Amino acid sequence: MKPLITFDDIGIEFDGRALLSHIQIKIHEGEIVTLIGPNGSGKSTLIRILLGLQIPTSGEVVYHGKTRIGYMPQKLHIDPTLPLSVTDFLSLVRKVDKHQIPEVLAKVGIEKLAKKQVHFLSGGETQRVLLARALLNRPNLLVLDEPVQGVDVNGQVELYNLISSIRDELQCGVLMVSHDLHLVMAKTDTVVCINQHVCCSGTPQHVTGHPAYQALFGIPGAAESIAIYSHHHDHVHDENGEVLAADDIVPHKHGTSCQHS
């Protein structure tokens, strides 16, 4: 697989406080990479750096060849005083070929909504419209910031399936941000857990297939479609996200509520 982009030792500071440091991630064609991490871990900042909306303090994003990014923002807020149909909204894509719009709407399964006003869309419909807009850019890299926000569980599974089938069809790379740990894993090739730095990364299968990890984190009998992401940290964070030194870590003490041996 050809590499698309590389985050090369990215770091960013605000007022002297490091929000991201030494981020090293590579994304390939046809690969789905999911960033997970708690709130305030710097996931969105990393995305904004990739999109050129924020300049890193150190390191750089390396674009291997021509990268066309299709970006799907977290949510869409359009002032209610602005009358706008779905087709109007999609026509705003720069240099868009308007004949493509019905085709892309069909691809994300909302061809019936073409004339609907954007203010009357449900959460799932809005996300699909945003995905359609990202696709109109003819991307080879899809950047999706929390693509299932405001969508119920069934809708989330459908959306992840849709994203994965789009990847299969376009052979584009996908970089997703998520803070739900479970549903997203089934459709992901690589998981990168960040909390100001890259905590760990790897395939979800590799991690979840390991019996020791299942014993610690797994739910017995979890359905195939719900892969549980779990991992073992070789370090511990305090509440500010700082890595604690090894001798500061209080080891786990067994109690009566422990489920493990």
Added chain:
Amino acid sequence: MMLDLLFRALLGGVGVAAVAGPLGAFVVWRRMAYFGDTLAHSALLGVALGFLFDINLNLAVVVLCVGLALVLVTLQKKHFIATDTLLGILAHSSLSLGLVAVSFLDNIRIDLMAYLFGDLLAISMSDLYWIYAGGALVILLLMLFWKPLLAMTVNEELAKVEGYPVEAIRLLLMLLVALVIAVAMKIVGVLLITSLMIIPAATARKVSNSPVQMATMASVIGCLSVCGGLWASYRWDTPAGPSVVVCAAFLFLFIYSLPKMNRV
């Protein structure tokens, strides 16, 4: 003579309303009403400076408004005070500064009321030329840059990622607002200009399903307000500028009191 005067007033008023409508739509969509007000208030300072340095008044107003808009954006980025407070400070201090500056021009008599509230019935032929040339420029720029302006209004980040030059477009929008203020100043005066932008646009929202439709309807409703206001002014000898605004407000109330229409 009287008819000639009224005809000129009508031509001028309709010209201004036609331009203020579509730009007003952007002011409403982007919630810039207070911003527009601030620029308009500062226009009086522009007039005073124009007299002081003996340059074209309209030009002086445009330059001052754009300058103030730039100062505003720079201060906004510093985040040291809330935007509405900042706007309030700039609006009223520049208006007061304008009034003070005007008082120093004792060798020139300025009809202050005409600049504050407009004097539709004192429109000269050269005013008309300015209104139509300035107005045509605004409409032309709006049409040329419609898509980037709208893309930025809908979502700035998305527009930026897709490669629109967002900073430049934002500047263009400010320039357009400044131009409209300079054009409309003679008609409704600096204190009432924003109303001619936002009331027709807000009224148009109720009867529109697309941005283009709303911009066009705002023009039409603005022109109707000018006609109605001028007629009332002629009929009851009321001040022309405020009559136009009252008429626009009546149209707003009327259209919003109609039963809700089914939108797609």
